[in-house]
Amino acid sequence: MNxxxxxxxxxxxxxxxxxxxxxxxxxxxxxxxxxxxxxxNLELAVQLNVIDSFSLDAKSAMQGCDLVLLAVPLGAMQSVxxxxxxxxxxxxxITDAGSAKQSVIEAATTxxxxxxxxxxxxxxxxxxxxxxxxxxxxxxxxxxxxxxxxTEKSSDAAVLQVKALWQxxxxxxxIMSASFHDEVFAATxxxxxxxxxALVELLNEHPELGNVxxxxxxxxxxxxxxxxxxxxMWRDISVANSVxxxxxxxxxxxxxxxxxxxxxQQDSEALYTLFAxxxxxxxEHIVKR
Amino acid sequence: MNxxxxxxxxxxxxxxxxxxxxxxxxxxxxxxxxxxxxxxNLELAVQLNVIDSFSLDAKSAMQGCDLVLLAVPLGAMQSVxxxxxxxxxxxxxITDAGSAKQSVIEAATTxxxxxxxxxxxxxxxxxxxxxxxxxxxxxxxxxxxxxxxxTEKSSDAAVLQVKALWQxxxxxxxIMSASFHDEVFAATxxxxxxxxxALVELLNEHPELGNVxxxxxxxxxxxxxxxxxxxxMWRDISVANSVxxxxxxxxxxxxxxxxxxxxxQQDSEALYTLFAxxxxxxxEHIVKR
Numbered sequence: 001m002n003x004x005x006x007x008x009x010x011x012x013x014x015x016x017x018x019x020x021x022x023x024x025x026x027x028x029x030x031x032x033x034x035x036x037x038x039x040x041n042l043e044l045a046v047q048l049n050v051i052d053s054f055s056l057d058a059k060s061a062m063q064g065c066d067l068v069l070l071a072v073p074l075g076a077m078q079s080v081x082x083x084x085x086x087x088x089x090x091x092x093x094i095t096d097a098g099s100a101k102q103s104v105i106e107a108a109t110t111x112x113x114x115x116x117x118x119x120x121x122x123x124x125x126x127x128x129x130x131x132x133x134x135x136x137x138x139x140x141x142x143x144x145x146x147x148x149x150x151t152e153k154s155s156d157a158a159v160l161q162v163k164a165l166w167q168x169x170x171x172x173x174x175i176m177s178a179s180f181h182d183e184v185f186a187a188t189x190x191x192x193x194x195x196x197x198a199l200v201e202l203l204n205e206h207p208e209l210g211n212v213x214x215x216x217x218x219x220x221x222x223x224x225x226x227x228x229x230x231x232x233m234w235r236d237i238s239v240a241n242s243v244x245x246x247x248x249x250x251x252x253x254x255x256x257x258x259x260x261x262x263x264x265q266q267d268s269e270a271l272y273t274l275f276a277x278x279x280x281x282x283x284e285h286i287v288k289r
Numbered sequence: 290m291n292x293x294x295x296x297x298x299x300x301x302x303x304x305x306x307x308x309x310x311x312x313x314x315x316x317x318x319x320x321x322x323x324x325x326x327x328x329x330n331l332e333l334a335v336q337l338n339v340i341d342s343f344s345l346d347a348k349s350a351m352q353g354c355d356l357v358l359l360a361v362p363l364g365a366m367q368s369v370x371x372x373x374x375x376x377x378x379x380x381x382x383i384t385d386a387g388s389a390k391q392s393v394i395e396a397a398t399t400x401x402x403x404x405x406x407x408x409x410x411x412x413x414x415x416x417x418x419x420x421x422x423x424x425x426x427x428x429x430x431x432x433x434x435x436x437x438x439x440t441e442k443s444s445d446a447a448v449l450q451v452k453a454l455w456q457x458x459x460x461x462x463x464i465m466s467a468s469f470h471d472e473v474f475a476a477t478x479x480x481x482x483x484x485x486x487a488l489v490e491l492l493n494e495h496p497e498l499g500n501v502x503x504x505x506x507x508x509x510x511x512x513x514x515x516x517x518x519x520x521x522m523w524r525d526i527s528v529a530n531s532v533x534x535x536x537x538x539x540x541x542x543x544x545x546x547x548x549x550x551x552x553x554q555q556d557s558e559a560l561y562t563l564f565a566x567x568x569x570x571x572x573e574h575i576v577k578r
Contacts, residue, residue: 183498185504188501188502189504192488193508195488198548199481201544202541204567204570209472212476213570215474217416219518220477220481223481224571224575227567238552238557239555242553245552246553249548252491252545256487263527264535268525272524275518279519281493
């Protein structure tokens with residue numbers, strides 16, 4: 001892979017910072033640059049060797065930039081694109097790390113009028129409990145999936161460049177359409193998050209049970225861990241991917257509608273089959289992998 | 290606490306074996322006896338110092354027995370009570386470790402006609418990934434809750450004896466009614482288990498998405514861990530506590546009915562409030578404890 005001249009990361013937190021730190025350590029760019037509105041955070045990122053330099057204005061952030069990664073909340077994508085749009089150079093590749101893809105593409109369509117061929121939406125499937133630049137970790141993406149969802153306009157060269165960078169960081173890159181991405185992640189990630197938030201909040205709204213949480217054990221702790229996720233991020237995802245999420249929430253609700261009579265009628269055979277099939281699927285696809 | 294002459298554990302697996310091993314190590318009974326139908330398992334339990342001795346017939350298992358713990362699946366409680374009933378001595382305290390309590394009390398009512406004063410239902414809130422006597426661990430109950438749900442007939446002396454044994458094993462004992470127990474654990478344990486089984490099975494039934502499990506990350510792994518639980522145990526619990534479980538499943542389904550329009554209408558304020566309240570409740574009651 002050619003060494004790039006300058007990479008700019010917008011939003012130097014866990015996701016953007018881990019990308020920046022990995023690129024910097026591997027020497028994949030002459031300059032790893034940060035852009036954001038929080039000077040203290042960007043100074044800290046320099047001290048932590050996550051980035052080489054930073055700027056607080058879009059013009060200098062974009063100057064001579066070969067590739068820009070937007071690692072900002074989904075709700076901020078459009079305003080960040082608007083901010084950088086006047087200063088983008090013709091060759092600059094634009095990519096992002098948002099957990100929903102169609103909404104980012106819509107935002108780009110709004111800002112650019114038509115989609116630039118250097119625009120390559122992507123979604124790294126990684127995270128950890130901690131957030132922020134202090135948690136940035138150059139190995140975060142090793143063996144993790146990164147989904148690239150090229151638009152109809154994305155050039156092969158731009159897609160290859162984005163793919164090569166993620167692969168250099170150890171990620172397993174997959175290409176799919178933005179709509180398939182949003183469907184799959186609505187089912188496998190967004191749905192369970194909303195289900196976990198809903199269960200915790202349902203119990204929280206039953207004060208007649210007392211502090212019911214004190215009777216929970218390890219199973220509940222694990223099940224509900226994702227209900228300790230950042231509410232702003234999940235608000236943004238729910239809004240950005242509302243069509244697919246509400247479809248899957250409805251599918252799940254309908255599934256419960258089938259399950260409730262089995263419990264009411266104590267249909268032990270049907271319940272056993274359901275539980276055994278689910279356990280077999282999880283043991284096969286999640287435990288063993 | 291007085292040292293008991295003989296304690297019999299019926300079902301020497303993780304739960305019963307951990308109880309037996311703890312009693313034996315603390316010298317709280319002259320003889321820790323096992324009863325079951327699997328001779329190999331009971332011989333292994335002796336080798337592992339989980340029990341002192343065992344029998345394969347109910348008569349010798351109950352002879353001279355001061356306390357018997359039923360650590361068998363909920364679906365087997367009634368038949369085990371029927372098996373030991375002819376041989377129970379007048380002073381023998383009967384307790385159990387079932388995760389639903391009203392169904393065990395109903396089984397006892399059926400078998401004994403009226404409830405014995407030496408019958409003290411209980412539920413230790415503990416478990417681990419492994420099951421079976423090999424996983425038996427005398428520290429399993431340390432700092433874990435054990436819920437005792439005395440019947441109207443349970444004598445104070447019998448309740449105190451059961452309480453003292455669990456406390457000696459390091460457990461935090463709480464007394465509550467069987468109906469409140471079944472309500473609380475339907476909400477905090479049975480409901481999340483059924484929700485996790487349902488999600489895994491819902492995804493499993495959508496082959497048009499391909500192997501969708503490969504796109505799941507750590508959040509899904511944790512959320513769904515309890516869907517790898519024993520299907521027989523969960524069938525038994527679902528049947529035994531069907532009234533409370535179907536009530537809570539319905540409450541949850543109704544909660545989703547309120548949530549779905551918020552996502553459909555992209556009501557970011559309401560969604561933020563829901564997520565932030567749930568996160569605060571979990572951080573307060575689960576993370577900090």
